[in-house]
Amino acid sequence: MRLDKYLKVSRLIKRRTVANEACDHARVTVNGKPAKASYDVKIGDRITIQFGTRQLTVEVLDVAESVRKDDAAALWREIPQE
8 A cells, every 4th residue: 555545544644645745745754764655555664754843653553445533543553752
């Protein structure tokens, strides 16, 4: 699944266009490298998103085409900042 679609489906970012723009401006990294919106997300990837001054790092636990809002958090696990 594309990175921008994963960010939207997992509810990490609300809209796919916003996820696309975040990737274009290098605010999203996968496994420590800036990633394009077309990056193919795999289980075990570590995604870091820069929200202004806040940074969120998550590990991909599952990749699903569509999930209900209540089940979206099961797709990822937050990794505490060191």
